[in-house]
Amino acid sequence: MLQTKTLIFGGGLTGLSTAYHLEKLAKTRPELGNWLLIERDNQLGGLTRTEIIRGYHFDHTGHWLHLRHPEMKAFVNDVMGDDMMQVARKSRIWSHGVLTHFPFQQNLHGLPLDVVHECLMGAVEAAIDEAKAPMDAANFKDFCLKRFGKGITDRFMVPYNTKLWGCEPEEITADWCSRFLPRPNISQIAAGALGIVDDQAGYNAHFTYPRKGGIEAFASRIAGYLPADKVKLSTTPVSIHFGNRQVTLSSGEVVQYEHLVTSIPLPELLKLATDLPDNVRNANSQLRCTSLRYLNYGIKRANVLDDIQWLYVPENKYPFYRIGSFSNAVASLAPENSSSLYVEVANNMSPTDDEVKASVREFLREHKWLGDDAEVEVEEVRHIKYGYVIFDANYFSAKETILPYLFEQNVHSLGRYGAWVYASMEDALMDGYAFARGL
Ligand SMILES: Cc1cc2nc3c(=O)[nH]c(=O)nc-3n(C[C@H](O)[C@H](O)[C@H](O)COP(=O)(O)OP(=O)(O)OC[C@H]3O[C@@H](n4cnc5c(N)ncnc54)[C@H](O)[C@@H]3O)c2cc1C
Numbered sequence: 001m002l003q004t005k006t007l008i009f010g011g012g013l014t015g016l017s018t019a020y021h022l023e024k025l026a027k028t029r030p031e032l033g034n035w036l037l038i039e040r041d042n043q044l045g046g047l048t049r050t051e052i053i054r055g056y057h058f059d060h061t062g063h064w065l066h067l068r069h070p071e072m073k074a075f076v077n078d079v080m081g082d083d084m085m086q087v088a089r090k091s092r093i094w095s096h097g098v099l100t101h102f103p104f105q106q107n108l109h110g111l112p113l114d115v116v117h118e119c120l121m122g123a124v125e126a127a128i129d130e131a132k133a134p135m136d137a138a139n140f141k142d143f144c145l146k147r148f149g150k151g152i153t154d155r156f157m158v159p160y161n162t163k164l165w166g167c168e169p170e171e172i173t174a175d176w177c178s179r180f181l182p183r184p185n186i187s188q189i190a191a192g193a194l195g196i197v198d199d200q201a202g203y204n205a206h207f208t209y210p211r212k213g214g215i216e217a218f219a220s221r222i223a224g225y226l227p228a229d230k231v232k233l234s235t236t237p238v239s240i241h242f243g244n245r246q247v248t249l250s251s252g253e254v255v256q257y258e259h260l261v262t263s264i265p266l267p268e269l270l271k272l273a274t275d276l277p278d279n280v281r282n283a284n285s286q287l288r289c290t291s292l293r294y295l296n297y298g299i300k301r302a303n304v305l306d307d308i309q310w311l312y313v314p315e316n317k318y319p320f321y322r323i324g325s326f327s328n329a330v331a332s333l334a335p336e337n338s339s340s341l342y343v344e345v346a347n348n349m350s351p352t353d354d355e356v357k358a359s360v361r362e363f364l365r366e367h368k369w370l371g372d373d374a375e376v377e378v379e380e381v382r383h384i385k386y387g388y389v390i391f392d393a394n395y396f397s398a399k400e401t402i403l404p405y406l407f408e409q410n411v412h413s414l415g416r417y418g419a420w421v422y423a424s425m426e427d428a429l430m431d432g433y434a435f436a437r438g439l
Helices: 013-025 070-083 113-132 140-148 150-165 186-194 216-223 266-271 278-284 353-366 395-408 425-438
Strands: 002-009 035-038 050-053 056-059 084-088 091-095 098-101 206-210 237-241 246-249 254-262 292-299 310-312 322-325 339-346 376-384 411-413
Touching: 002 013, 013 035, 013 216, 013 254, 013 425, 050 292, 050 376, 056 292, 056 339, 070 084, 070 206, 070 216, 070 425, 091 150, 113 140, 113 150, 113 186, 140 150, 150 339, 266 278, 278 395, 292 353, 339 353, 353 376, 395 411
Parallel strands: 002 035, 002 254, 091 310, 254 411
Antiparallel strands: 050 056, 084 206, 091 098, 237 246, 246 254, 292 339, 292 376, 310 322, 322 339
């Protein structure tokens, strides 16, 4: 039987940050260096890996690092130094036949005038109503109606989010969007309707990204600090006894741990438990998420999407909700005079892969970003089983049953899929850091 103080499941950014910070703290507290990381794949990095096909680099769709916390800025600087660069966001929305600035609700200028009028009047009415009484939203659509008004809700929020979440906006709550959805006030909405652009709006006005190699360069650099004998690749837990703090691995080994840090999807973790109480098992069956289908495109043509890094596509005509360009952020992510792109589609939308591909090509042609089919050098479909956690009516009650139970067992379920949240790479880094510091 193996013994470890901290057993870590998953070698994405959450697991990597946990191990990195434990290793660092072990310089003054040697017992913290007693950790073991278990990773299913034959490589570390999780979602922050980069595929290279014919010289085109593809992250698992756009992975732009937005840093808010000084500790995480220092961490990224420690591991990457000058190999990281700052990039100013260039994102747009394709809607009603025009490209507008992000976010839609703050950049109505340029849309057909009847659309601008409808959105603006709806926003004014919503602002008046909100000033009279505090808002209490039944679901995400209701939140949008009360916060932004009918025009913005019908013209953007509902079509875009229906495509993103793969379900009706009435099925989800607004709890996911506190940080991620810009909420301009009526003065800012009016300014945007007149064409005054605020390039700093939203949480993602700038991002940090490796100068070379895609986002994987960052994960690999952290991984480089970890002693190889504390990492088991191509290994999974096959059963867990939370009460005994024991895990059986696919290698047949049994590990006795003091603390378990896990970033594997929460529903998968709980299915491995041999001593799970019924109420926790029932709560687990309530957790929902979207699966994602995305496509990698390598196109032999410079500056596809002009200089835009990502484009939101709310129009129902197209099955995809977002299309982005890696090489518009860092030119070396595609061969010379070429572009590397990604296209995202919620998996439970019906079109076949071939229909999606035809639609992407049509979209690119309409914008004169694609000529001859021979320019398409890479066109490949990929799947992400756990994409976006769905915040539905059962979300909080299920988590309120599961997480305190796990905490009592010394199990720290962290990261986007461990904590079952809508979270970023920085959050994953922060989770690992906070755990190590807490210990
Ligand atoms: C489409 C998409 C786009 C995104 N874009 C951005 C962005 O632009 N900016 C941003 O900041 N964030 C973005 N994110 C969020 C970001 O990817 C995550 O917050 C972060 O990478 C999560 O890291 P993690 O380590 O918690 O999870 P993961 O990266 O999922 O790592 C979990 C690890 O656990 C391993 N694992 C799973 N099951 C088992 C098992 N049974 N046994 C052992 N190991 C297992 C996996 O192989 C993986 O290595 C995006 C997410 C998605 C889905």
